[in-house]
Amino acid sequence: MEFYIFSILLIFNSTFYTCSQKRNKSDPGTCCPPVARRQNSIPVHYVTGTHYEVGYSVGRTFGTIIKQFISAYEPLQSELLKMFALPEGRKIYEESLKSTEQYFPQYVIELKGMADGADVPFHELFLMALDDTLPKNLNTSSKDKGPVGCTSFIINNLNAQLLGHTEDAMSETVNNYYIISAHVVPGEDESGGLFAARDEKFEALAYAGHLPGYASGHNHHGLVFSINTIFVSKPLRGKIPREFITRALLASKANLTEIVDVLTNKGIGTADGFNVNFAFLDVPVKSRVFYTAEVTPKAEDNRSEVYLADFGIGRNSLHTNRLLHLKYPELNEAAYGSSVSRESRYRQMTKNRDATSLEDMIEILGNKEDDPWPIFSDKATARVSTIHLGIFDFIGKTWTMWTNDPINNAPLLQLPLTFRNFVNPIGNKVATNKVDAIGTIDEPDN
Numbered sequence: 001m002e003f004y005i006f007s008i009l010l011i012f013n014s015t016f017y018t019c020s021q022k023r024n025k026s027d028p029g030t031c032c033p034p035v036a037r038r039q040n041s042i043p044v045h046y047v048t049g050t051h052y053e054v055g056y057s058v059g060r061t062f063g064t065i066i067k068q069f070i071s072a073y074e075p076l077q078s079e080l081l082k083m084f085a086l087p088e089g090r091k092i093y094e095e096s097l098k099s100t101e102q103y104f105p106q107y108v109i110e111l112k113g114m115a116d117g118a119d120v121p122f123h124e125l126f127l128m129a130l131d132d133t134l135p136k137n138l139n140t141s142s143k144d145k146g147p148v149g150c151t152s153f154i155i156n157n158l159n160a161q162l163l164g165h166t167e168d169a170m171s172e173t174v175n176n177y178y179i180i181s182a183h184v185v186p187g188e189d190e191s192g193g194l195f196a197a198r199d200e201k202f203e204a205l206a207y208a209g210h211l212p213g214y215a216s217g218h219n220h221h222g223l224v225f226s227i228n229t230i231f232v233s234k235p236l237r238g239k240i241p242r243e244f245i246t247r248a249l250l251a252s253k254a255n256l257t258e259i260v261d262v263l264t265n266k267g268i269g270t271a272d273g274f275n276v277n278f279a280f281l282d283v284p285v286k287s288r289v290f291y292t293a294e295v296t297p298k299a300e301d302n303r304s305e306v307y308l309a310d311f312g313i314g315r316n317s318l319h320t321n322r323l324l325h326l327k328y329p330e331l332n333e334a335a336y337g338s339s340v341s342r343e344s345r346y347r348q349m350t351k352n353r354d355a356t357s358l359e360d361m362i363e364i365l366g367n368k369e370d371d372p373w374p375i376f377s378d379k380a381t382a383r384v385s386t387i388h389l390g391i392f393d394f395i396g397k398t399w400t401m402w403t404n405d406p407i408n409n410a411p412l413l414q415l416p417l418t419f420r421n422f423v424n425p426i427g428n429k430v431a432t433n434k435v436d437a438i439g440t441i442d443e444p445d446n
């Protein structure tokens, strides 16, 4: 039995890892030990530069991961590239790129930098960002990607103020993500969009080949957020792919008006659906409010539809990959079924007892019951795996991360939410770049 499991893992490995020398059992000298499918590793990349330089540096550093991911990513290889080769598919691509360049030139430049740094074609990255908008507007059916998505869970009371987020992604994505810790100083030719390019300091998880911001992250203004995909059946052509809008969130102040403005994206709007869960770091514990926003396209108007719900002290929230408030047609695919299953497990676990602590959060987000759609999915054979769990602690001001089931594994990494890495130890005056110290955000606030 053990051998049987072992060999399945090896077969799995071979699709994701190419080892120059295959393991040869009768000759231990020619070593290539089997590598676990799920590695216990989270690369963190620290970088300062213009949008292009930051993108380039990420691309150059993670080029191998990006290339490996692109060639393994089935929707791109089996559908999107073929559609891009059709005249109508190309037109849909160009319409969307034109709008994105008009509203968010700095982030298109950042993605171009990433493509150049990784030495991959830009259109492959933009196609992955465009996602379902291409097949759905070609009226072609696209394959159900399986229960991809995420779970965001908020606990808000005076002792625990937590935003926990699992990333559930297609198996190709296992190990193919990284944390970007960036200070962006926009170049002179990187402005002109809807939001003036500004200095940005953020830390965010990024899927290989995608912009940071479409997962979870936080910035030096104290905005902390996580994103869940909403799978709408009618994404709109000519509008903004959602990861450019959530990339813009990484630049946003911790200001509700500004955040809603970014999401609403007046003048054009999102092409597809998503959900943002967020809160602000630098407010007193007793007045902390968490928010969840649902964002969908709006066919009859040039903006996104945004619904905002708030969760004050004493109120928790769980959001998965389906709409709870807005009405917009959604795909009835595995992601929807899996959302219903995860929500139902949550309700069952909290029926007689509210979740109030970090332990409760870990117990819920690490739950593996409910085959085939558990909250934490780590079966070797599952099409979709939970590849990461991150918990933002607003009182302890930390971001703690697991790559494996958090009930049986210790976390791998804890980052401060306070951007100490960008603070100049010898003060501002002699700084040669524009990195400025961040004020006294460490003051106890309760």
Ligand SMILES: *[C@@H]1O[C@H](CO)[C@@H](O)[C@H](O)[C@H]1NC(C)=O
Residues within 6 Å of the ligand: 024, 025, 026, 027
């Ligand atoms: C494995 O190693 C043995 C001993 O060196 C050798 O005879 C055999 O050809 C090797 N097998 C492969 C598949 O390389």
Ligand SMILES: *[C@@H]1O[C@H](CO)[C@@H](O)[C@H](O)[C@H]1NC(C)=O
Residues within 6 Å of the ligand: 088, 137, 138, 139
């Ligand atoms: C797809 O279907 C819609 C609605 O029926 C139609 O308006 C549109 O022209 C079609 N697009 C293509 C590329 O066939």
Ligand SMILES: *[C@@H]1O[C@H](CO)[C@@H](O)[C@H](O)[C@H]1NC(C)=O
Residues within 6 Å of the ligand: 255, 256, 257, 258
């Ligand atoms: C939030 O931003 C809006 C729009 O930019 C501005 O009018 C408002 O004063 C800001 N609020 C706070 C509390 O800074």
Ligand SMILES: *[C@@H]1O[C@H](CO)[C@@H](O)[C@H](O)[C@H]1NC(C)=O
Residues within 6 Å of the ligand: 267, 300, 301, 302
């Ligand atoms: C949306 O914008 C497009 C392009 O600028 C314009 O043609 C159209 O009239 C606008 N629609 C609405 C409802 O404002």
